[in-house]
Amino acid sequence: xxxxxxxxxxxxxxxxxxxxxxxxxxxxxxxxxxxxxxxxxxxxxxxxxxxxxxxxxxxxxxxxxxxxxxxxxxxxxxxxxxxxxxxxxxxxxxxxxxxxxxxxxxxxxxxxxxxxxxxxxxxxxxxxxxxxxxxxxxxxxxxxxxxxxxxxxxxxxxxxxxxxxxxxxxxxxxxxxxxxxxxxxxxxxxxxxxxxxxxxxxxxxxxxxxxxxxxxxxxxxxxxxxxxxxxxxxxxxxxxxxxxxxxxxxxxxxxxxxxxxxxxxxxxxxxxxxxxxxxxxxxxxxxxxxxxxxxxxxxxxxxxxxxxxxxxxxxxxxxxxxxxxxxxxxxxxxxxxxxxxxxxxxxxxxxxxxxxxxxxxxxxxxxxxxxxxxxxxxxxxxxxxxxxxxxxxxxxxx
Amino acid sequence: xxxxxxxxxxxxxxxxxxxxxxxxxxxxxxxxxxxxxxxxxxxxxxxxxxxxxxxxxxxxxxxxxxxxxxxxxxxxxxxxxxxxxxxxxxxxxxxxxxxxxxxxxxxxxxxxxxxxxxxxxxxxxxxxxxxxxxxxxxxxxxxxxxxxxxxxxxxxxxxxxxxxxxxxxxxxxxxxxxxxxxxxxxxxxxxxxxxxxxxxxxxxxxxxxxxxxxxxxxxxxxxxxxxxxxxxxxxxxxxxxxxxxxxxxxxxxxxxxxxxxxxxxxxxxxxxxxxxxxxxxxxxxxxxxxxxxxxxxxxxxxxxxxxxxxxxxxxxxxxxxxxxxxxxxxxxxxxxxxxxxxxxxxxxxxxxxxxxxxxxxxxxxxxxxxxxxxxxxxxxxxxxxxxxxxxxxxxxxx
Numbered sequence: 001x002x003x004x005x006x007x008x009x010x011x012x013x014x015x016x017x018x019x020x021x022x023x024x025x026x027x028x029x030x031x032x033x034x035x036x037x038x039x040x041x042x043x044x045x046x047x048x049x050x051x052x053x054x055x056x057x058x059x060x061x062x063x064x065x066x067x068x069x070x071x072x073x074x075x076x077x078x079x080x081x082x083x084x085x086x087x088x089x090x091x092x093x094x095x096x097x098x099x100x101x102x103x104x105x106x107x108x109x110x111x112x113x114x115x116x117x118x119x120x121x122x123x124x125x126x127x128x129x130x131x132x133x134x135x136x137x138x139x140x141x142x143x144x145x146x147x148x149x150x151x152x153x154x155x156x157x158x159x160x161x162x163x164x165x166x167x168x169x170x171x172x173x174x175x176x177x178x179x180x181x182x183x184x185x186x187x188x189x190x191x192x193x194x195x196x197x198x199x200x201x202x203x204x205x206x207x208x209x210x211x212x213x214x215x216x217x218x219x220x221x222x223x224x225x226x227x228x229x230x231x232x233x234x235x236x237x238x239x240x241x242x243x244x245x246x247x248x249x250x251x252x253x254x255x256x257x258x259x260x261x262x263x264x265x266x267x268x269x270x271x272x273x274x275x276x277x278x279x280x281x282x283x284x285x286x287x288x289x290x291x292x293x294x295x296x297x298x299x300x301x302x303x304x305x306x307x308x309x310x311x312x313x314x315x316x317x318x319x320x321x322x323x324x325x326x327x328x329x330x331x332x333x334x335x336x337x338x339x340x341x342x343x344x345x346x347x348x349x350x351x352x353x354x355x356x357x358x359x360x361x362x363x364x365x366x367x368x369x370x371x372x373x374x375x376x377x378x379x380x381x382x383x384x385x386x387x388x389x390x391x392x393x394x395x396x397x398x
Numbered sequence: 399x400x401x402x403x404x405x406x407x408x409x410x411x412x413x414x415x416x417x418x419x420x421x422x423x424x425x426x427x428x429x430x431x432x433x434x435x436x437x438x439x440x441x442x443x444x445x446x447x448x449x450x451x452x453x454x455x456x457x458x459x460x461x462x463x464x465x466x467x468x469x470x471x472x473x474x475x476x477x478x479x480x481x482x483x484x485x486x487x488x489x490x491x492x493x494x495x496x497x498x499x500x501x502x503x504x505x506x507x508x509x510x511x512x513x514x515x516x517x518x519x520x521x522x523x524x525x526x527x528x529x530x531x532x533x534x535x536x537x538x539x540x541x542x543x544x545x546x547x548x549x550x551x552x553x554x555x556x557x558x559x560x561x562x563x564x565x566x567x568x569x570x571x572x573x574x575x576x577x578x579x580x581x582x583x584x585x586x587x588x589x590x591x592x593x594x595x596x597x598x599x600x601x602x603x604x605x606x607x608x609x610x611x612x613x614x615x616x617x618x619x620x621x622x623x624x625x626x627x628x629x630x631x632x633x634x635x636x637x638x639x640x641x642x643x644x645x646x647x648x649x650x651x652x653x654x655x656x657x658x659x660x661x662x663x664x665x666x667x668x669x670x671x672x673x674x675x676x677x678x679x680x681x682x683x684x685x686x687x688x689x690x691x692x693x694x695x696x697x698x699x700x701x702x703x704x705x706x707x708x709x710x711x712x713x714x715x716x717x718x719x720x721x722x723x724x725x726x727x728x729x730x731x732x733x734x735x736x737x738x739x740x741x742x743x744x745x746x747x748x749x750x751x752x753x754x755x756x757x758x759x760x761x762x763x764x765x766x767x768x769x770x771x772x773x774x775x776x777x778x779x780x781x782x783x784x785x786x787x788x789x790x791x792x793x794x795x796x
Binding site: 006009051052053054055056075076077079080083084096097098100101102103106127129130131132133134135136137138139140153155156196197198199201202203205206207208209210211215216217218219222223225230231233234235236237238239240241321322323326333334335337339340342344346364366 | 404407449450451452453454473474475477478481482494495496498499500501504525527528529530531532533534535536537538551553554594595596597599600601603604605606607608609613614615616617620621623628629631632633634635636637638639719720721724731732733735737738740742744762764
């Protein structure tokens with residue numbers, strides 16, 4: 001019997017967490033590991049419900065084959081864990097505060113001692129080697145304190161289990177999509193020559209958190225991106241206080257977020273009369289998006305979407321170097337992608353119903369840029385469904 | 399002669415970047431390294447001016463003793479780099495997009511090949527082992543491709559050089575502080591029983607980005623934190639759509655941000671009549687803050703602040719397990735701290751004029767919490783100066 005001191009408001013049903021744990025354990029079996037240390041906050045949340053901005057210190061979830069997972073982190077954050085995870089309070093353990101950003105001790109020494117205490121000093125331990133929140137030092141500190149263990153790289157092992165979304169998750173993404181639509185509607189109203197960019201971002205952030213259709217807004221894993229003119233060649237510049245200018249295109253890369261679930265959505269606004277290069281690029285890009293959505297069918301492969309997109313762009317003389325999409329769902333900063341499948345020519349992953357992607361064929365040329373994108377759901381039959389319902393084109397404000 | 403294709407709007411003067419580079423090189427000399435790879439976006443920005451939300455892919459700045467630094471990252475982000483760094487365009491290099499989140503190749507293989515091309519295959523290379531953006535896999539991939547090199551842990555080497563702020567930096571933090579004050583003023587106005595939390599956060603975010611006193615607002619490295627009642631025991635829970643309630647305290651942990659510089663500021667609002675436990679805690683905490691500010695003098699040590707704070711709290715029977723502050727300034731998510739000095743009993747770092755801290759003695763008890771904090775500047779003479787100018791107390795709305 002699990003003991004809980006606090007009432008929980010878990011985002012998902014008990015059955016959902018049971019299915020997730022079962023999937024993770026099967027994947028652990030395939031990887032031949034006895035225990036899995038999750039450091040990716042998205043994986044931690046997906047498996048346990050844990051939610052908090054505590055990923056700037058070392059923390060993790062330990063997954064076992066035959067016992068409930070353990071949340072492990074900073075002492076003060078264990079107060080947040082007992083309030084958010086489905087496991088019993090005895091499955092939450094904290095380390096002392098003088099391990100935090102210390103120059104003389106590392107939190108992974110604490111974790112290693114606990115694994116030794118559980119008799120796991122000779123275990124095969126899976127870790128997420130290529131994750132923001134599992135540093136080179138963390139890996140080294142863990143390994144040096146457990147010299148008889150075997151550290152196995154399980155990067156993205158759980159991320160792959162997240163690829164196909166449940167109906168509960170899709171319902172969250174639909175709520176996020178409503179927020180994305182609201183943000184884009186606001187942009188169309190507010191973006192005008194002379195309006196400072198930060199003022200528009202302020203309203204984006206307000207719309208995002210106010211939410212839509214009764215769903216409150218959570219923080220997105222990436223801040224709004226909205227470079228203009230020549231700067232739109234650079235996809236990841238953030239804003240400043242300069243005004244929007246007539247004769248320039250600005251792309252807006254935004255996402256609504258509902259309880260950590262995202263539905264990214266990008267549109268471009270041209271202020272004034274767009275030159276031919278934009279009009280032609282828009283036509284080719286929209287043709288490519290249409291072709292990509294047609295190709296985004298269960299049974300097809302990730303590369304089929306990329307190749308379908310590429311053909312009309314190539315005919316228009318546009319060469320994109322970058323992948324054109326990635327899986328989306330539950331995320332924490334710094335990325336709203338799931339870091340598994342990539343929509344690109346070399347990725348032959350077979351598409352399944354319930355997979356969700358940001359189909360994101362941004363054009364970042366040497367001194368201009370154009371983004372028109374869709375968050376999509378792979379369905380049982382037929383082409384992909386778009387989460388957002390707004391005209392798929394470049395918006396022109398003359 | 400440095401060649402630039404684009405006009406730059408660098409946040410700091412040329413002399414400032416020269417001083418920073420000279421400091422970094424001296425630190426490299428002490429560490430006995432020939433080249434330093436910076437992965438911390440704060441260090442990258444501090445040294446080169448680079449600014450972009452691209453830290454979700456592998457990237458870095460290479461620092462040399464006898465040549466300008468090199469910005470290295472994803473091809474599409476090199477467009478952002480040539481627009482933001484002070485180095486010439488030839489010091490910006492990009493890697494191909496199929497290295498991004500690939501299951502078969504790692505961006506560090508690209509970087510290693512470039513180092514080999516520079517004749518640095520036998521070099522002593524400093525890396526930031528304990529950093530969010532230098533994963534265990536990144537370290538492993540770099541080392542395996544450079545088997546004759548020596549990888550040296552230089553975690554926080556540059557962070558330590560950032561501890562003492564220049565006048566230009568302090569001016570930025572003063573602007574951030576004005577934004578922090580504006581946010582807190584708005585909270586006092588808006589927080590009422592029955593108002594949903596997310597609606598208040600929406601206004602915080604709007605205020606933060608609109609900016610204050612003519613300074614536009616940048617995104618803070620941490621989202622607003624505002625747990626109420628029992629949840630305030632957990633310092634890092636984020637918001638939901640539930641209303642504020644009469645009879646509960648909520649602490650608000652926020653920061654204005656100007657061009658990546660922060661001035662965090664926390665205040666607590668009690669709705670209704672606060673019980674004695676809060677009134678007593680507030681009195682002890684304010685006495686501790688006062689004593690800590692007195693102790694925060696050039697020549698004293700970090701621990702002197704912590705010890706001065708602890709005395710009145712102990713007299714009131716309050717035991718804090720956690721450190722009571724950390725250095726602040728330029729930051730990117732997920733943390734607005736600098737991860738060097740900690741204000742705690744075991745840290746004997748000597749305080750110097752120009753150091754800046756978030757003096758942050760949050761009380762997170764088993765089922766309540768209280769935060770009253772100050773961002774402070776160590777001055778030439780006398781006690782620390784507070785960046786924000788607002789009453790230092792618990793705000794009570796009856």
